[in-house]
Amino acid sequence: MNEAQRHRRLLEYLENHTYISTNDYVEMLDISLSTARRDITKLAEDGKLTKIRNGAEVIHTEESHSQAHAASHFIPSERDIHNYGEKLRIARAAYELCDENDSIVVSGSNTTFLMGEYLAGHNIQVVTNFMPLAYQLIQKNHPSLIVLGGQYLPERHITLSPDTESTDDHSSRFVFFTGTGVSKSGVHTSDLVVYMAEKKLLEYGARLVAMVDSSKIGKPGGKLLACTSQLDTLITDQNADPETLAALEEAGVNIILV
Structure with a gap:
């Protein structure tokens, strides 16, 4: 699986789960820890996710936070x-x-x-x-x-x-x-x-x-x-x-x- 495919899988996962740990990402795609960290860092630099300690989460805007428990969400x-x-x-x-x-x-x-x-x-x-x-x-x-x-x-x-x-x-x-x-x-x-x-x-x-x-x-x-x-x-x-x-x-x- 190349980098683009890995990035797509990670972002698709975050669409439904909002958070993933680095270890879970390693298990999900059977990749090395260094590759997982590199992918998360790159996607964070591209503004596509938020890098947090030992993992990543979707980017929360003020609007999305206020709607977190709205019926549409x-x-x-x-x-x-x-x-x-x-x-x-x-x-x-x-x-x-x-x-x-x-x-x-x-x-x-x-x-x-x-x-x-x-x-x-x-x-x-x-x-x-x-x-x-x-x-x-x-x-x-x-x-x-x-x-x-x-x-x-x-x-x-x-x-x-x-x-x-x-x-x-x-x-x-x-x-x-x-x-x-x-x-x-x-x-x-x-x-x-x-x-x-x-x-x-x-x-x-x-x-x-x-x-x-x-x-x-x-x-x-x-x-x-x-x-x-x-x-x-x-x-x-x-x-x-x-x-x-x-x-x-x-x-x-x-x-x-x-």
């Missing part, structure tokens, strides 16, 4: 979502796997958020820790919604509970989730907080469905969230790396291209 808009068209098609394909009277677990991401438009109003029980999705479904009078409890983390818009038994009474047909990379080994995430939250959620569905756009296929990084043997289905778009898809399909993963 809390609820993602089309311009907030990178690869919006692809993610919308992925969300629709995920919804089409569901039947009326299903119970599903949905984790937190821009891609899973887009499922809300299709789920709303249908007799499908949605279990989630992602507050923007929950808010969207409440606004649309969704008939069956379970919001998982725990501490609210405003930078991720999710709840995280230290109670390992907090969702033991939930059993769902599907868990819909995403990650920051997909390799032949499975689905990865470079965000430790997301890893902690989603690792629990993955236990409460019979079938794991990863919703990942093509920019992340063939690009491992961070901790392995779900290995290939656990993965039932991967939904991605037509531009996904064919070698990675072929390896996953050979391992028994159902591939849906949109």
Whole structure:
């Protein structure tokens, strides 16, 4: 991966997560610590991010700070979502796997958020820790919604509970989730907080469905969230790396291209 590609991946990550540690960036792209520091320094000098101790964050303007918890920020808009068209098609394909009277677990991401438009109003029980999705479904009078409890983390818009038994009474047909990379080994995430939250959620569905756009296929990084043997289905778009898809399909993963 060349410098321009690394910079693009880093800035795309910050669009959704606002902060990344240097060590997480190293893991995400499998690069050296010196390369990670050099990339962050260069992008900071170019005015594209803010360099902080042991990491980087998005540039906060006075206007963006004042809107941090405004509905337009809390609820993602089309311009907030990178690869919006692809993610919308992925969300629709995920919804089409569901039947009326299903119970599903949905984790937190821009891609899973887009499922809300299709789920709303249908007799499908949605279990989630992602507050923007929950808010969207409440606004649309969704008939069956379970919001998982725990501490609210405003930078991720999710709840995280230290109670390992907090969702033991939930059993769902599907868990819909995403990650920051997909390799032949499975689905990865470079965000430790997301890893902690989603690792629990993955236990409460019979079938794991990863919703990942093509920019992340063939690009491992961070901790392995779900290995290939656990993965039932991967939904991605037509531009996904064919070698990675072929390896996953050979391992028994159902591939849906949109």
